[in-house]
Amino acid sequence: MIKIAIIGYGIVGSGVAEVIRNNSSNISENAGVDIVVDKILDVRDFEDSPDAKCMTKEPNDIFENPEISIVVETIGGAGIAFEFTKRALSCGKSVVTSNKELVATHGPELLQLAQDNHVAYMFEASVGGGIPIIRPILQCLAANKITGILGILNGTTNYVLSKMRLEGKDFSEALKEAQLNGYAEANPTADVEGHDSCRKIAILSSISFGEMVDYRKISTIGISDISLADMKYADVLGRTIKLLAMSRRYDNGVYARVSPVMLPKTHSLANVEDVFNGIMVRGNAVGDAMFYGRGAGKLPTASAVVADIIDIVKHQECTKMMVWKMPKGENILDIKDFDSKWFVRLEVSNKLAALEYVEKEIGEISVVSLNGYEDELAFTTLSSKEGKLIEQIDSFADSKDISKVISKIRLY
Amino acid sequence: MIKIAIIGYGIVGSGVAEVIRNNSSNISENAGVDIVVDKILDVRDFEDSPDAKCMTKEPNDIFENPEISIVVETIGGAGIAFEFTKRALSCGKSVVTSNKELVATHGPELLQLAQDNHVAYMFEASVGGGIPIIRPILQCLAANKITGILGILNGTTNYVLSKMRLEGKDFSEALKEAQLNGYAEANPTADVEGHDSCRKIAILSSISFGEMVDYRKISTIGISDISLADMKYADVLGRTIKLLAMSRRYDNGVYARVSPVMLPKTHSLANVEDVFNGIMVRGNAVGDAMFYGRGAGKLPTASAVVADIIDIVKHQECTKMMVWKMPKGENILDIKDFDSKWFVRLEVSNKLAALEYVEKEIGEISVVSLNGYEDELAFTTLSSKEGKLIEQIDSFADSKDISKVISKIRLY
Numbered sequence: 001m002i003k004i005a006i007i008g009y010g011i012v013g014s015g016v017a018e019v020i021r022n023n024s025s026n027i028s029e030n031a032g033v034d035i036v037v038d039k040i041l042d043v044r045d046f047e048d049s050p051d052a053k054c055m056t057k058e059p060n061d062i063f064e065n066p067e068i069s070i071v072v073e074t075i076g077g078a079g080i081a082f083e084f085t086k087r088a089l090s091c092g093k094s095v096v097t098s099n100k101e102l103v104a105t106h107g108p109e110l111l112q113l114a115q116d117n118h119v120a121y122m123f124e125a126s127v128g129g130g131i132p133i134i135r136p137i138l139q140c141l142a143a144n145k146i147t148g149i150l151g152i153l154n155g156t157t158n159y160v161l162s163k164m165r166l167e168g169k170d171f172s173e174a175l176k177e178a179q180l181n182g183y184a185e186a187n188p189t190a191d192v193e194g195h196d197s198c199r200k201i202a203i204l205s206s207i208s209f210g211e212m213v214d215y216r217k218i219s220t221i222g223i224s225d226i227s228l229a230d231m232k233y234a235d236v237l238g239r240t241i242k243l244l245a246m247s248r249r250y251d252n253g254v255y256a257r258v259s260p261v262m263l264p265k266t267h268s269l270a271n272v273e274d275v276f277n278g279i280m281v282r283g284n285a286v287g288d289a290m291f292y293g294r295g296a297g298k299l300p301t302a303s304a305v306v307a308d309i310i311d312i313v314k315h316q317e318c319t320k321m322m323v324w325k326m327p328k329g330e331n332i333l334d335i336k337d338f339d340s341k342w343f344v345r346l347e348v349s350n351k352l353a354a355l356e357y358v359e360k361e362i363g364e365i366s367v368v369s370l371n372g373y374e375d376e377l378a379f380t381t382l383s384s385k386e387g388k389l390i391e392q393i394d395s396f397a398d399s400k401d402i403s404k405v406i407s408k409i410r411l412y
Numbered sequence: 413m414i415k416i417a418i419i420g421y422g423i424v425g426s427g428v429a430e431v432i433r434n435n436s437s438n439i440s441e442n443a444g445v446d447i448v449v450d451k452i453l454d455v456r457d458f459e460d461s462p463d464a465k466c467m468t469k470e471p472n473d474i475f476e477n478p479e480i481s482i483v484v485e486t487i488g489g490a491g492i493a494f495e496f497t498k499r500a501l502s503c504g505k506s507v508v509t510s511n512k513e514l515v516a517t518h519g520p521e522l523l524q525l526a527q528d529n530h531v532a533y534m535f536e537a538s539v540g541g542g543i544p545i546i547r548p549i550l551q552c553l554a555a556n557k558i559t560g561i562l563g564i565l566n567g568t569t570n571y572v573l574s575k576m577r578l579e580g581k582d583f584s585e586a587l588k589e590a591q592l593n594g595y596a597e598a599n600p601t602a603d604v605e606g607h608d609s610c611r612k613i614a615i616l617s618s619i620s621f622g623e624m625v626d627y628r629k630i631s632t633i634g635i636s637d638i639s640l641a642d643m644k645y646a647d648v649l650g651r652t653i654k655l656l657a658m659s660r661r662y663d664n665g666v667y668a669r670v671s672p673v674m675l676p677k678t679h680s681l682a683n684v685e686d687v688f689n690g691i692m693v694r695g696n697a698v699g700d701a702m703f704y705g706r707g708a709g710k711l712p713t714a715s716a717v718v719a720d721i722i723d724i725v726k727h728q729e730c731t732k733m734m735v736w737k738m739p740k741g742e743n744i745l746d747i748k749d750f751d752s753k754w755f756v757r758l759e760v761s762n763k764l765a766a767l768e769y770v771e772k773e774i775g776e777i778s779v780v781s782l783n784g785y786e787d788e789l790a791f792t793t794l795s796s797k798e799g800k801l802i803e804q805i806d807s808f809a810d811s812k813d814i815s816k817v818i819s820k821i822r823l824y
Binding site: 019020022023026027029030031124130131132135136138139140141142143144145210268271283284285286287288289290291292293294297299300302303304305306307309310311315 | 695703
């Protein structure tokens with residue numbers, strides 16, 4: 001019998017206990033041994049919980065308990081979770097987590113600490129909720145050189161965008177509905193501004209490319225500026241707006257970014273709706289492989305945590321760890337140096353004059369018309385070096401015929 | 413250094429050699445050791461091949477070579493491939509294959525033989541080409557009770573159906589194009605009649621449910637009877653025709669079948685086009701997870717084979733095998749006992765009389781009209797026990813007003 005401990009009895013932590021309880025016979029069969037939750041650390045009281053008998057407020061009940069070999073960290077954040085994780089690994093206990101912030105921030109250090117102590121640090125649940133993605137990249141695509149990743153990695157923002165597009169709700173209305181349904185937190189900044197997607201693409205890029213991709217250096221734009229009118233324009237263009245996280249490996253570094261894009265409706269990720277996530281991985285032998293499913297939620301995320309636990313149990317004698325190296329120098333390329341094309345909306349006083357001005361500034365464009373928005377000038381640009389192009393677009397408002405850049409969204 | 417041998421230098425076998433050659437540094441890093449192809453067995457000559465120096469016609473160069481620890485079997489079929497696989501396993505060599513026919517037919521026996529010899533028998537490439545699916549089910553979803561699988565598992569038939577729907581080609585024309593493009597074999601029966609999908613769903617079901625699902629007992633219908641008119645009717649119904657393989661686990665057995673279905677266009681698998689495969693796996697914790705990618709082809713399939721090789725190399729000291737048990741009795745449930753609903757087209761002499769007759773026989777139906785097909789009677793049925801319903805539909809031609817059942821396709 002393998003005894004485990006859970007630190008943090010929130011949504012995911014209690015889900016892990018629930019999955020282990022409900023699927024015990026399946027889990028025993030797959031792991032080859034019984035797995036039981038022995039201790040759960042949380043500062044709160046849970047007297048009526050089915051796990052009440054395991055609850056403790058004393059960390060040493062876990063760290064100094066030699067019978068506990070695996071610790072599940074589901075506190076979140078990079079504060080106390082970091083301390084507890086280091087302590088567990090140092091005590092020779094493997095750690096499994098869904099904590100993307102901690103992995104994205106301290107991954108290399110914790111993986112090294114695990115290796116030094118001959119235990120494992122695993123985090124399948126940190127990206128894509130229950131969708132298998134980290135293990136497939138590391139194992140199933142191990143024969144490939146991974147060259148790129150493209151994903152809808154955040155369920156909250158995808159839900160909001162789906163509601164806007166399909167039900168004509170505006171951003172704040174759709175966000176409120178997401179909060180009411182438990183899909184968005186009271187403070188939705190991390191989701192809405194793209195920080196959550198940014199941490200996840202950093203983790204996926206680090207494991208795929210074999211060296212640390214620092215999330216703090218990834219250009220990140222969220223969806224809070226996306227309006228219903230933008231959605232309608234996208235529709236006219238045969239596109240749909242998605243918050244896309246992407247990274248590509250080049251010989252001299254990594255091109256990575258998180259931003260809303262107008263995606264062609266025929267793209268495989270265009271049909272990923274609601275709280276679902278979709279992740280495409282490109283390998284030089286396999287081509288494109290896509291993984292799709294619920295990117296969050298109690299039981300799906302717990303499913304991924306427990307899969308890691310089973311993996312550790314099955315391979316106790318031969319845990320060979322993945323470690324991503326620290327880059328030798330700056331490895332994040334400047335997105336300004338890459339070509340991109342954009343959809344732009346301008347508030348204008350004289351449409352014809354504005355059009356002439358824009359064409360003089362940036363050359364050929366395609367004007368887009370939308371019923372009810374005849375007063376503004378909307379267009380798509382050709383592909384051009386992003387740094388200069390964006391500078392030019394931002395300077396349009398200096399023209400006497402253009403009062404404002406209403407929005408600009410990248411075309412994928 | 414790990415030396416491997418390849419038996420059968422066809423599309424997949426030569427792809428394995430190519431991937432190992434081209435991605436050697438990635439593979440060495442992931443495996444922790446160099447992997448080289450030492451011998452390739454084939455009765456044919458390949459003097460100009462980059463692998464010419466490895467070629468042999470003498471099986472003992474492999475089986476009696478103690479330096480070779482892993483054998484890749486890419487001959488196909490359940491004849492000589494079966495003999496070679498048994499011999500390799502008995503000699504203490506792990507075997508990796510893409511041979512779905514052999515796995516579906518002799519899987520349990522070969523897995524047992526591998527276990528007895530403390531080696532591995534792995535076949536990720538047997539289903540879904542390069543798409544990770546077997547390892548994700550066994551490892552990433554190990555915390556789940558898997559309750560069902562739904563998949564487009566054959567790229568050839570999906571290509572044919574896509575060409576019919578999108579380009580208005582008829583079945584034989586689309587099939588010819590598939591053959592010209594190398595997507596269908598000269599004798600396309602195994603693909604077109606659903607046998608290939610049947611073996612694949614049998615393998616996925618066996619590993620997911622933990623006991624042998626015998627492909628010979630799975631009801632299988634192919635796509636050779638699907639016409640362009642059927643496609644157009646599907647479109648009117650907001651559906652698309654796909655060859656779907658499915659299985660569901662019940663307390664008393666497994667419901668499994670392969671057949672063309674009319675799938676709602678909003679279904680996640682409806683947008684899987686051309687030679688791509690899509691596989692949905694339902695687990696009681698994760699919900700639905702979908703895997704998507706190129707279901708066949710030289711390098712994608714080789715990618716999956718090499719992933720198995722790396723897995724064996726990394727876990728040599730602790731290969732814990734999956735084995736699926738033989739069922740205690742008959743475990744395939746009779747599809748006739750389950751409810752289903754159908755789309756039906758009838759050739760009629762008197763449409764009104766035929767309609768009255770049909771409604772008297774099977775109750776409420778929804779008539780479907782298609783421009784240019786006003787003479788026939790087309791409709792969808794309500795859901796009803798399949799055995800009786802199909803019997804009734806097949807007997808329609810006994811009525812004096814109905815001359816023929818033109819087609820019947822299940823609605824999903």
